[in-house]
Amino acid sequence: MSRRSRPREEDDRSIVSTSDWRRPRIRRTFGALHAALLVLLVVFGLGPILWLAKSAVTTTQDTLRDPMALFPSGIDWGNLAAAWNEVHIDVQFLNTIWVALGAWAVQLLVATTAGYALSILKPRYAGILNGLVLATLFVPVVVLLVPLYLVIIDPPFIHTSLINTFWAVWLPAGANAFNILLVKRFFDNLPREVFEAARTDGAGSFRLFWSVVLPMSRPILGVISVFAIIAAYKDYLWPLLVLRDPAVQPLSVRLPTLQRAIELDVYLAALAISTIIPIIFFLAFQRVFLRSAGLGGAVKG
Amino acid sequence: MKSRTTALAAGFTALGVLAALGACSAPAADDGITTISVVSLIPGSDDAAFDAFNEQVAQFEDANPDIKIEPQEYEWTGPTFAAQLAGGTLPDVYTIPFTDTKTLIENGQLADITAEVEKLDYADRFNPNVLAQAQGSDGQIHGLPTAAYGNGLQYNRAIFEAAGLDPDSPPTTWEEVRDAAKTISDTTGLTGYATMAASNTGGWQLAVATYARGGRLEVPDGDSVRVTADNDGTKDALEFLKALRWEDNSMGADFLLDWGTINQAFGAGQIGMYTSGSDIFTNLVQSQAMDPADYGLASLPLEGSDAGVLAGGTVASVNIKATEAEKAAAVRWIDFYYMQKLIDQDAAVLDAKTLAESDQPVGVPALPIFDEATLEESRQWISEYINVPQEQVSFFLDNIFDQPTIAEPVAHTQDLYAALDIVIQAVLTDPDADVDALLEQVNVDIQALIDADQ
């Protein structure tokens, strides 16, 4: 853990040593390989996205007839306006944001409170609960699909269907064992002395949680938030099943059905609009994204 | 500490309860006003279509101040009808295709509205074959047929012209269809002839093609039904597709089309001809923004004895969970919105006028719910509002009443269509597809389902 907190600069060496780098053959080979890799990454990684950006402002006929050409009939900015206004993907866009925010909040609530209880408060039955939570990690999501759907249709205690409400997506999102695992591990690694000190100062469980543990948890909360938000806007099958009304559908569910209802150029513009926000977020918060992605693998290992 | 903890605990619990309450929708408790939810239009229909619908809702509510209507976008595709039913998110009034009404009635999922229907003064004028689609085996009525249609050959007049074909003399035999398709693909590079092949619509159109060649997919066998997917009509239809696909290459490059995507491609001017219901003009113009001037409808070439046109239609039904008051209100809405324009001149004119004013199609080709004379008469009433170019669809209308109409296969229809989808996809994507073996497999698979029901 402590190693990762140091920025990885030239003082950490990797496979190729400094003396290796001085040899021209190594330099040339790696230079060529890196250049080739860069080209491949640009063409394959960036290429499709750039094409989408280009086609979003190209007319339908151009895209159909000569998809690789650059604006034979000129740029058609109207596509973007049409997608936003006439087809009203602004509604679904907002829905995506709502879904993501709610899911994020629920996940944060569940993960922090559960992690705190299991790691720091540690009642005698913590072991059992831990096991029950971990066990769900081994159950593939598909098993839950049908029964969870039925629970949403007829929830216990409330007995009103949650279909077509955001709750149908928010609440199940909280049942994420991975988050609890991450938070619990993080809390396990926090220095106990801080808690002892706070306790002797007379802090109760709630004060301890709110004023001591949470402020120290920023890094893990950041990771969980990234995971939660990414998972929320990627989600397709579940929102497809429970959000049937287009007025509450997020973009991921709406876009495939939209294809049948509108022209190609407006459709591609809609696709482009749906991609732009995640990409902007990514570019802005690159470090958090990449660190979370790497952390995910490390935790699994 | 303890009191603080308890207080906080109480606080959390209260929040939880509030949240739970918030998730419940407060039932509208209006005295004397019955609120029912009804289907409006397919999602993705344009704003003008919604305006026209809302206008009609307003008209109904004016005439029936004790009923409030809540429209709901709705499309009868894919999953969750039963789940919607169980979850209570199915509207009180919704429409079902003829294909599925029998099964739903057997399953007890459609409300019995015989009493309310018999109060309507046209209850005995229904074409018995059409009304039968909405009746259970005991004769009880579970819905009202609101539309009936045949299948026809859809073609794009503009593409015909571009290919040097005469849009006013569409093909009348399957050979001519093949030739026209080849001409179109050779001269314009567009798809000459396309067919649905996915989401069970492929099987549906294969049934259409089968009937048009005199074949039948299911035949009665004592008390049960025998699947005869390997009949000559189906084989001929598949050979036809095979020839167009692999010899003429006139079927384009997309073989996974379903009802929506084929309409879209057609509306976008990429397909020359295909077969579909005679009522799709509305979808083409409302959702696919097709230019009405390009639309052409011809009758299906019928070849062979026993050939006929597969007829379909829509039934408006009431949610089985509706209360008595809601059922009565629902039937009144069905009567107003779906039925009146078929039999009452004022209603027909008002409906046509409202639609025409929002540039919605009026006068889409249809089959009679009551009888041919009534249909003719209603056409006369609204003649000044008809904006579907009648000359362009005359090639269909002139013949349809002489063509025998045949109902869809009755047993496990959706499963049969799904199995036939696979056959069509195989024929269109694999030049070596063994048609006989594939059809034989369909026989076996669907027969197993039918036998399991016994």
Added chain:
Amino acid sequence: MSTTVQRRRPRAALSTWLRGGGLSTLVFLLPMLVIFGVFSWYPIVQAGIMSFQKTNLVTAPEFVGWDNFARVLGDPNFLIAVQNTGYFALLALLFGYPLPLVAAVLMSEVRRGKGLFSALAYLPVVVPPVVAVLLWKFFYDGRPAGVFNTIIGWVGIPPQPWIQNAMQAMPSLVLEATWAAAGGTVIIYLAALTSVPPELYDAAEVDGASVWQKVWFVTLPQLRGVLLITLILQVIGTSQVFLEPFLFTGGGPANSTVTVLLLIYRYAFQNSLGGNYGAATALSVMLALFLALLSLVYFQLTKRWSS
């Protein structure tokens, strides 16, 4: 932390428990208990039960014993789905497992601009999966003027049917799936590569190891844990592929891209007249058991290798 209090006075357990903060602990556990209980544990148990029942949601469910399982096993589409899923998983492994490793090893040696490489690699992962599939669906248009057909036309290859052909459909799906996911694997490997102790490289150099030998004898063995975990996770993940077959081909052409998940979806939700929820849960349970067994066997086999 507070258990010592309880041990002293077991009789007055409740008040001690309360005073020891037992209530507040429960309050903290409440969100998890409610959410997991209602939306995770209960459905899991329900799934097991439903796989032995027949229900159409309107009438009460009835127990039908092993019927659902028999129905699934007897369905010709079941074998097809299993084969297709296996094929997808295999292809995905072939494309998506070694390539990210190679890329990560190369990228870890980039001296300047590593951020650019990482960002470019991860970019496709950021694109919402639905958008990626719909975009690639358009790329795979079988017409000669389709995007990919135009590109391969530049090097003289004739237009391909891509997803319109039973043989090419699955590889086409895997290609897009790999594009969308490989970047994540690259980043995971990259992070793992940083945790290789540099002293090992130093030691290897003392022994005169070349770059390639260092990779083979130091890097890869050190990465063993991550590599093994990623392998099984990829297999588990690709066994449950749904989005690509669903949006690209709907399972076609001619069922060549029907996967197990798609079959489950079809059982439950495809038939508009009420799904076969029993068959759907039965198949889900079977898949879950299979994956659990697979993981168990896998971990047993690799226990020797991974520590």
